[in-house]
Amino acid sequence: MSEPSNKKKKCPQCGKKNIPEDKFCTNCGFELKEYSPGDFVIMEHLKGSLYGSIACLTIFIAFMILVTVAVSSQYGIQAIIPLIIIWPIVIGFMFWASRYLRGLSKIRKFIITGEYIEIIVPHKPYFRVNWSEFDAIEVQKRDHQTWAVLPGKVIIGPRFIYFKLIFKGSNFTESYEFESGKDFKRRSRKEILIALEEFAQKMNKDYNGPTKK
Ligand SMILES: [Zn+2]
Structure with a gap:
């Protein structure tokens, strides 16, 4: 050129x-x-994959919140036990994902x-x-x-x-x-x-x- x-x-x-x-x-x-x-x-x-992953995680969390609301309104107090098991897993996964996605928007050479x-x-x-x-x-x-x-x-x-x-x-x-x-x-x-x-x-x-x- x-x-x-x-x-x-x-x-x-x-x-x-x-x-x-x-x-x-x-x-x-x-x-x-x-x-x-x-x-x-x-x-x-890798900004593109960072934004894609954030979008997926947001949808996933929104879905889990909807499920939680739906299950609690249907089963009331009985829903607490499965939710107590599921939410720490969800939060643990989010923590892992945030560590995994760290630095994707920075330049690599x-x-x-x-x-x-x-x-x-x-x-x-x-x-x-x-x-x-x-x-x-x-x-x-x-x-x-x-x-x-x-x-x-x-x-x-x-x-x-x-x-x-x-x-x-x-x-x-x-x-x-x-x-x-x-x-x-x-x-x-x-x-x-x-x-x-x-x-x-x-x-x-x-x-x-x-x-x-
Ligand atoms: Zn610069």
């Missing part, structure tokens, strides 16, 4: 246009790094340059390895299917998919596990694995992972 080089830098976090000399966003403090054309850069947030691989995901430790430190990359996929047993039936919950990137050298092993769809978008996860494989080939490193899909 042939855009003028004095173009203002748009902050990926808050959208403010900063002058090219700014190293950090003057509005939110986000680090505005320059990358070379050959670098692989993913910078994204996956950067691959000819020098290093850098991964920044909100609320996870900063990760960086240099290509000179390792000889091989291994990618392991892990599935976690959630489910619950209720009297008479098994309920299948959401499925979580994790990718563990293992960087191995003769005296070196570092690994980073991220969750597809939460730490990075599913689409980005595919791009990340393709880029890792391509860079590994370019950098003369072994790559062992799920085949391209």
Whole structure:
């Protein structure tokens, strides 16, 4: 693309246009790094899935309140026992969900340059390895299917998919596990694995992972 080089830098976090000399966003403090054309850069947030999840949770809570009101007006005092059992579970679930959804609106980054691989995901430790430190990359996929047993039936919950990137050298092993769809978008996860494989080939490193899909 042939855009003028004095173009203002748009902050990926808050959208403010900063002058090219700014190293950090003057509005939110986000680090505005320059990358070379050959670098692989993913910078994204998951605001969309955050809003979707909040909408689902709101509907769920509204439904539970309606059920509570309906059951209490129908059965009166006898309704207290099931409600005493159900509501702590609902509140526990909400607590878990709020922790799980934490940070979805913040920027995460996956950067691959000819020098290093850098991964920044909100609320996870900063990760960086240099290509000179390792000889091989291994990618392991892990599935976690959630489910619950209720009297008479098994309920299948959401499925979580994790990718563990293992960087191995003769005296070196570092690994980073991220969750597809939460730490990075599913689409980005595919791009990340393709880029890792391509860079590994370019950098003369072994790559062992799920085949391209
Ligand atoms: Zn900003």
